[in-house]
Amino acid sequence: MAFSSYSSSLLLILLMSSLGWLSSPGSAFLTDREHLTSSAIVKPYITECISTNQETFRCWWSQGDFHNLSSPGALQIFYHKKGFGSHWEECPEYIYPNRECFFDRNHTSIWTLYCVELRSQNNITYFNECFNVENIVRPDPPISLNWTLLNVSPSGLSYDVMVNWESPPSADVKAGWMRIEYEMQYREKNSTEWEALEMQPHTKQTIFGLHIGKEYQVHIRCRMPAFIRFGEFSDSIFIQVTEISIKDSTFPLTLVLVFGAVGILILIMLVVVSQQHRFMMILLPPVPAPKIKGIDPEMLKKGKLDELNFILSGGGMGGLPTYAQDFYQDEPWVEFIEVDAEDTDTGEKEDNQGSDTQRLLGLCHPASHHMNTGRSNAVSFPDDDSGRASCYDPDLPEQDTLMLMATLLPGQTEDVEASFNVVERAPAPERGERPLVQTQTGGPQTWVNTDFYAQVSNVMPSGGVVLSPGQQLRIQESTSATEEEMQKKGKSSEDTEDKRQKELQFQMLMVDPEGSGYTTESIARQISTPPAPPMPGEGYQTIQPQPVETKPAAMAEDNQSPYILPDSSQSQFFAPVADYTVVQEVDSQHSLLLKPPARQSPPPCMPQHPLKALPAMPMGYITPDLLGNLAP
Amino acid sequence: MNRMNKMTVMQSVVWPLLLWPCLQTVSIPLDCREDQGGLNSCPSISQEKLLDRVIQHAELIYRVSEESCSLFEEMFIPFELQLQRNQAGYACITKALPIPSSRSEIQQISDKWLLHSVLMLVQSWIEPLVYLQTSLNLYDVAPDTLLNKTKWVSEKLISLEQGVVVLIKKMLAEGLLTTNSEQGLFHNDAQPEMLESVMRDYTLLSCFKKDAHKMETFLKLLKCRQTDIYNCA
Numbered sequence: 001m002a003f004s005s006y007s008s009s010l011l012l013i014l015l016m017s018s019l020g021w022l023s024s025p026g027s028a029f030l031t032d033r034e035h036l037t038s039s040a041i042v043k044p045y046i047t048e049c050i051s052t053n054q055e056t057f058r059c060w061w062s063q064g065d066f067h068n069l070s071s072p073g074a075l076q077i078f079y080h081k082k083g084f085g086s087h088w089e090e091c092p093e094y095i096y097p098n099r100e101c102f103f104d105r106n107h108t109s110i111w112t113l114y115c116v117e118l119r120s121q122n123n124i125t126y127f128n129e130c131f132n133v134e135n136i137v138r139p140d141p142p143i144s145l146n147w148t149l150l151n152v153s154p155s156g157l158s159y160d161v162m163v164n165w166e167s168p169p170s171a172d173v174k175a176g177w178m179r180i181e182y183e184m185q186y187r188e189k190n191s192t193e194w195e196a197l198e199m200q201p202h203t204k205q206t207i208f209g210l211h212i213g214k215e216y217q218v219h220i221r222c223r224m225p226a227f228i229r230f231g232e233f234s235d236s237i238f239i240q241v242t243e244i245s246i247k248d249s250t251f252p253l254t255l256v257l258v259f260g261a262v263g264i265l266i267l268i269m270l271v272v273v274s275q276q277h278r279f280m281m282i283l284l285p286p287v288p289a290p291k292i293k294g295i296d297p298e299m300l301k302k303g304k305l306d307e308l309n310f311i312l313s314g315g316g317m318g319g320l321p322t323y324a325q326d327f328y329q330d331e332p333w334v335e336f337i338e339v340d341a342e343d344t345d346t347g348e349k350e351d352n353q354g355s356d357t358q359r360l361l362g363l364c365h366p367a368s369h370h371m372n373t374g375r376s377n378a379v380s381f382p383d384d385d386s387g388r389a390s391c392y393d394p395d396l397p398e399q400d401t402l403m404l405m406a407t408l409l410p411g412q413t414e415d416v417e418a419s420f421n422v423v424e425r426a427p428a429p430e431r432g433e434r435p436l437v438q439t440q441t442g443g444p445q446t447w448v449n450t451d452f453y454a455q456v457s458n459v460m461p462s463g464g465v466v467l468s469p470g471q472q473l474r475i476q477e478s479t480s481a482t483e484e485e486m487q488k489k490g491k492s493s494e495d496t497e498d499k500r501q502k503e504l505q506f507q508m509l510m511v512d513p514e515g516s517g518y519t520t521e522s523i524a525r526q527i528s529t530p531p532a533p534p535m536p537g538e539g540y541q542t543i544q545p546q547p548v549e550t551k552p553a554a555m556a557e558d559n560q561s562p563y564i565l566p567d568s569s570q571s572q573f574f575a576p577v578a579d580y581t582v583v584q585e586v587d588s589q590h591s592l593l594l595k596p597p598a599r600q601s602p603p604p605c606m607p608q609h610p611l612k613a614l615p616a617m618p619m620g621y622i623t624p625d626l627l628g629n630l631a632p
Numbered sequence: 633m634n635r636m637n638k639m640t641v642m643q644s645v646v647w648p649l650l651l652w653p654c655l656q657t658v659s660i661p662l663d664c665r666e667d668q669g670g671l672n673s674c675p676s677i678s679q680e681k682l683l684d685r686v687i688q689h690a691e692l693i694y695r696v697s698e699e700s701c702s703l704f705e706e707m708f709i710p711f712e713l714q715l716q717r718n719q720a721g722y723a724c725i726t727k728a729l730p731i732p733s734s735r736s737e738i739q740q741i742s743d744k745w746l747l748h749s750v751l752m753l754v755q756s757w758i759e760p761l762v763y764l765q766t767s768l769n770l771y772d773v774a775p776d777t778l779l780n781k782t783k784w785v786s787e788k789l790i791s792l793e794q795g796v797v798v799l800i801k802k803m804l805a806e807g808l809l810t811t812n813s814e815q816g817l818f819h820n821d822a823q824p825e826m827l828e829s830v831m832r833d834y835t836l837l838s839c840f841k842k843d844a845h846k847m848e849t850f851l852k853l854l855k856c857r858q859t860d861i862y863n864c865a
Contacts, residue, residue, distance in 0.1 A: 055735040083727040109733040111846050134845060175864045176852025177735065179691075226698040 041065045044075055044126040046118050051137045052231070053170045054178050054224075056108050059091075059101045061118050061127070072096035075120055079103075082113035082130070110134050139180050139222035140168035141234035142203070147218070149241060150206065158211055159241050163218060164204045165234070171222070180222045183230070189215040189238070201225070207239075215240040679802045683858065686795040687851045693788050694844035700781040701837040707775070708830050724839030726756050731846070738850070743857055747800050750850050753843050754793045761786035764836050767829055785840075792847075803858075 042064035051057035059077055063069040077091040091101035101116075110133050118127035142165040150160040163184065171178045181201045185194040197205060210216055216239040223230040272279060458466040585593045731749045732738045738746070765782050768774050800806065856864035 083723055105734065105736050108735070110735070110849075111733050111842050132842060134842070174860075175856045177849065179852075226695045 044069055044118055044120070046077070046116060046127045046129060049116065049129070049131065049136050051108070051133055052140050052168070053172065054110060054134060054137050055105050055172075057103050057133055057136060059103075059116055061099050061101070064126075069120060073121075075118055075126075077101045077116055078119055079114055079116045081109060082115060084109075084112070088117070108133055134224075135227065136229065137178070137224055137227065138229045139178070139224065139231040140170045141232050142166060142168055142182060142220050142222060143234070145218070145220065145234060145237045147237060147239050152212075152241075156212065156243075158209050161207045161210055161239055162204060163207065163220075163237075165220060167203060168222060168231070179225050181225050182220050182222055184218060184220045185233075186216050186218040186239075189217055199223075210239065210241070212241055212243060679799070680858070682795065682799055682802065683851070683855050686792065686799060687848070687855060689788060689792050689795060690844065690848040690851050693785055693792060694841070694848050696781050696785050696788075697837070697841045697844045700778055700785065701834075701841045703775065703778045703781070704834055704837050707773070707778075709834055724835070724842065725760060726753060726839065726843055729753070729756065733846075738853060743854060744804050746850050746854050746857075747796065747804065750847050750854075751793070751796045751800065753847050754789060754796060757840055757843060758786070758789055758793065760836055761789060761840065764833060764840075767833050770829075782837075 044061060044063045044066050047060040047062050049057055049059040061075055061077065063075060069075050072094075073096075077094075078088045079091065080086065080088045092104060092107045093102040094100070095102055113130055113132055115128065115130040117125050117129075119125050145163060145165045147161050147163045150162050152159045165182075167173045167180055171180055173180050179201065181199045182203070182205070183199045184197045184205050184207075186197075186207060187194045197207070207216075207218070217236045218239060219233045219236040221230050221233045456465050456467060460466060587593055729749075729752055731753065732741055741749075761782070765779070765786055768779055768782060853864065
């Protein structure tokens with residue numbers, strides 16, 4: 001059953017299609033004619049049926065190749081409204097010159113299926129077509145097209161145009177009988193392709209971006225919305241806008257200004273970039289770094305003290321130039337503090353220990369030079385990036401200055417007298433390593449006071465304070481090498497502890513009768529070469545409380561024994577100790593090893609040290625235990 | 633732009649329609665009398681606005697139905713069998729309705745008759761569209777767009793009917809008591825064969841498209857008559 005019904009429906013389809021082909025070979029005007037096969041003889045056919053207003057419609061026919069049927073009346077059109085009876089009627093109105101059949105309002109039904117046929121006199125049907133009238137509506141084109149200029153772009157190159165028109169009069173849009181939408185197309189006059197704008201139902205539309213000077217062609221066509229057939233195109237209108245004078249336009253002016261500003265900016269940028277260094281110098285002057293001419297800072301970092309000493313002493317090619325005191329006289333910014341060897345120095349900013357003490361005690365030889373401790377920094381020729389204190393006194397004689405410089409740095413173990421060749425020191429805060437100066441120029445044993453601080457040597461039971469005297473120059477022993485090491489290590493006390501284990505076991509505190517109570521390690525070593533059990537002795541070694549990077553205070557407090565480790569041989573030893581003794585290192589027992597003084601020449605001024613006899617008294621510190629010993 | 637119009641129209645039409653509280657079955661007119669006092673929650677809408685919205689609704693329905701028909705034609709109907717060319721056998725279900733079909737006829741009928749014609753048309757298509765939807769759902773290869781469109785159309789048709797009922801009530805000041813008595817127009821026979829069902833559906837779609845256009849035109853003519861009676865010849 002299913003198969004039979006299926007086959008029957010298939011047959012039905014085939015029948016219908018064949019019927020269509022047979023009865024109406026040319027029934028193609030509702031769709032495109034493209035599928036029409038071109039046969040040898042063209043039969044008469046209905047060209048098209050069109051309605052413009054959905055109220056009437058017309059059909060045109062053609063006789064094709066059958067020229068014998070070209071006479072009027074040879075071909076007839078019959079129509080038939082489906083659903084209203086199967087009665088065929090002839091065309092209500094013929095217009096033979098046009099080969100047209102016109103259906104007026106009385107004969108036109110919308111939403112009704114019409115079938116029209118083209119028949120000859122002999123009832124041969126050449127053509128058949130069925131349609132609904134609303135589907136064959138092709139509205140008339142709009143009328144009264146005109147355009148107005150909307151605006152011109154600031155550049156003066158393009159403009160916008162508004163095109164207006166009216167709906168076709170045949171289409172009764174106002175009554176709502178038909179809805180119409182418009183499609184506008186435009187093109188440049190010499191172009192072949194049209195530009196189509198979007199369909200819309202209003203009777204005006206804007207075209208954007210037309211170019212000045214070009215001529216444009218515009219036309220419009222209509223159709224009913226949701227239907228597929230368009231009407232004919234309207235007559236074209238031409239749009240052209242010639243060059244507009246832009247005297248009012250400020251566009252070029254603004255453009256020029258903008259470009260000019262941009263150009264100037266670029267120029268300034270170039271200038272700045274090319275002169276970058278100079279600008280940077282002006283705006284951000286470089287901060288001078290501490291520097292000594294001829295000495296590479298890297299050397300200091302790496303601790304090549306030998307070379308440093310060499311350089312500082314003036315040896316070698318890279319020797320530092322001798323100090324030129326004239327140099328300074330030209331520099332107004334260098335403050336020179338006059339140091340009078342004879343007079344007591346009143347201009348010093350800092351304590352001048354020895355001189356003050358001696359002056360106080362009235363013991364000292366007045367021939368002492370004072371140096372401002374502020375000049376502990378190495379004196380060097382003026383540098384551009386020198387940041388040192390300007391405190392060199394140019395009035396001093398050179399040798400004096402040399403001597404002064406020699407004693408500049410606390411703990412310096414050099415014979416100032418012999419240090420004429422050497423002018424500069426490295427600005428090491430702890431010590432300036434001077435190369436060995438052997439020569440004794442034989443200058444007077446001047447008393448160079450390097451007591452920058454008045455050091456309290458002891459506290460009297462009565463409440464008085466004993467200050468340690470100033471100190472003499474010292475000659476650096478031949479322990480420079482070891483001192484070098486020790487210096488290095490002295491700076492980092494804890495690190496070098498292990499290394500120094502084989503070194504001195506003792507820390508000696510020696511009383512320096514004339515000095516500030518410091519002694520250096522070398523001297524200490526001399527005093528007690530064999531490692532001897534610590535013994536309270538006359539000598540003390542004070543631990544410089546100050547500018548040591550390590551923490552002597554802490555160390556000192558921890559270890560009392562180092563304070564009290566004199567050797568028996570100490571008693572003979574009255575080596576002057578600089579007020580500043582650089583702590584070279586801290587040995588395993590947490591005692592500070594100080595740098596040995598330069599020379600052991602007895603100072604001219606040696607105040608009695610009341611504490612000589614006292615056992616193991618630290619000069620700078622009095623620990624609580626010792627305090628008990630002190631107090632009688 | 634069409635989409636936007638559609639959405640705005642849908643929103644503008646459906647929303648006021650849905651505000652009526654007495655929304656019941658398809659054909660029962662909405663009872664929104666203002667003399668009922670406290671129960672009254674109908675916002676009043678001017679007749680003109682209502683007519684505008686009904687017209688927009690009808691326009692949309694026509695547009696969507698045309699799209700559906702085109703889709704269907706493309707997919708299922710061979711070229712030779714397209715309805716425009718060969719109308720053998722398949723007629724529309726509403727051909728028997730006493731509805732004017734020419735401009736001259738329409739010009740002669742009254743507003744009342746115009747509205748009632750529209751209502752008749754709308755009511756006669758509600759059930760066939762439901763059938764069409766179920767039939768299309770049986771297809772294996774029916775695209776979702778087609779199904780969605782037909783579904784949308786059948787829903788909006790119901791809204792349109794409600795709008796027209798209210799319009800009749802407002803314009804003609806008459807209540808409508810009768811429901812859809814035209815049920816008999818559509819006979820749902822036994823399940824047809826596949827090919828026949830395709831043709832049937834195609835016919836349904838084409839006919840509905842035609843009738844939707846008719847509804848739209850009638851309503852627009854009515855509007856013209858309301859606003860400018862002299863020029864709406």
